[in-house]
Amino acid sequence: MSIETTAPAPVPTPQAGRPATTAATTxxxxxxxxxxxxxxxxxxxxxxxxxxxxxxxxxxxxxxxxxxxxxxxxxxxxxxxxxxxxxxxxxxxxxxxxxxxxxxxxxxxxxxxxxxxxxxxxxxxxxxxxxxxxxxxAHEPRPEFCPEFPWCKETGEHNVHTSRELALPDPDGTGNYLGASLMAEETEGNQVSLGFEAGGGWTGLDSAGLRAEAKRIRDHCGELEKLAEFLSCEEANNRLHDTEAATR
Ligand SMILES: [Zn+2]
Ligand SMILES: [Zn+2]
Known part of the structure; x- marks a missing residue:
């Protein structure tokens, strides 16, 4: 226990609410x-x-x-x-x-x-x-970085280099989607490749493929925004119906 105790104070200062037991040391x-x-x-x-x-x-x-x-x-x-x-x-x-x-x-x-x-x-x-x-x-040693790739998250002896996953957390916060991660294997000459998570499975993409995929996602986001606009009109209608039903 790290609580330090001090020697008894000769004159404890009286505190509000607690009756003072000593008025002064006299x-x-x-x-x-x-x-x-x-x-x-x-x-x-x-x-x-x-x-x-x-x-x-x-x-x-x-x-x-x-x-x-x-x-x-x-x-x-x-x-x-x-x-x-x-x-x-x-x-x-x-x-x-x-x-x-x-x-x-x-x-x-x-x-x-x-x-x-x-x-x-x-x-x-x-x-x-x-x-x-x-x-x-504070004294724990920090794991050494991978000597081969600065993005590799593996430590110690390893033949397969993998990065952390770059991903979008899903709306309910229970998982991720649109994940991408870098990978390289010693047995294949440490050729760097990218894995892209699409609909639960992983697809290998090169830089051109990843750019094309990013464009498809951007276009899709535009469509999602249009859908949000449409949905907000429907929500306004819902509220109107609720008000009418309440006043009927
Ligand atoms: Zn006493
Ligand atoms: Zn590595």
Missing amino acids: ATDAAARSTASALFRTPCYSWCIEPGDDDEPTAHESARVDLAPPPGMEGITGPLMHAVLYGNDNCTNPTPNVHLTVGTEDDPYTILTPQQADEYADRLDAFAAQVRHLARQ
Whole structure:
């Protein structure tokens, strides 16, 4: 776990909404704890470092744990997040809760039940593992490029060179169409050829064939646009019929 803890702050700064357990570190605090009533508040929790004073005699607060910012975060000097365990004997449910603040002392905090705090700690664990995984991936060697063709996506020993596929994603995003890819085989003298995907099958095309095919596709796109124009008229008719049906 990468959460850093700091030594107990001698004077936790009181936060809005949470009763301050100490007003200031003065001799009067020590004096307050020496009152007779304080004798009846022992023993306290093992984690409590702020036994209540006469103003708030039933409050308990733990030492603060901080999540320190990473190195190089300009303008951020304090912890990113900090937490304390807080309990008050006067509450309906006296079970202490974790008060978690994101940001500085002045930022709002959230109150987590012990179970919620436990679950959130699992998420922090998972985040730490992901950051660690990224750091380890940084050391992975990059696969070496194919020595024969700059477009070849194969790595390591290979006799067949193939490129990535240049393709158009289909309208529902589940696949591709109009795919084209480059290929060359050592056994055939590394002659570069192109495979073109047409209607589910692959056809070999040379540059002239690919240009001719591109022109056919452009012409087809013009026809598709005309069809869209026709369809928009039909859609307008549909809307008209719907309106008429609704007002009838
Ligand atoms: Zn206490
Ligand atoms: Zn290759």
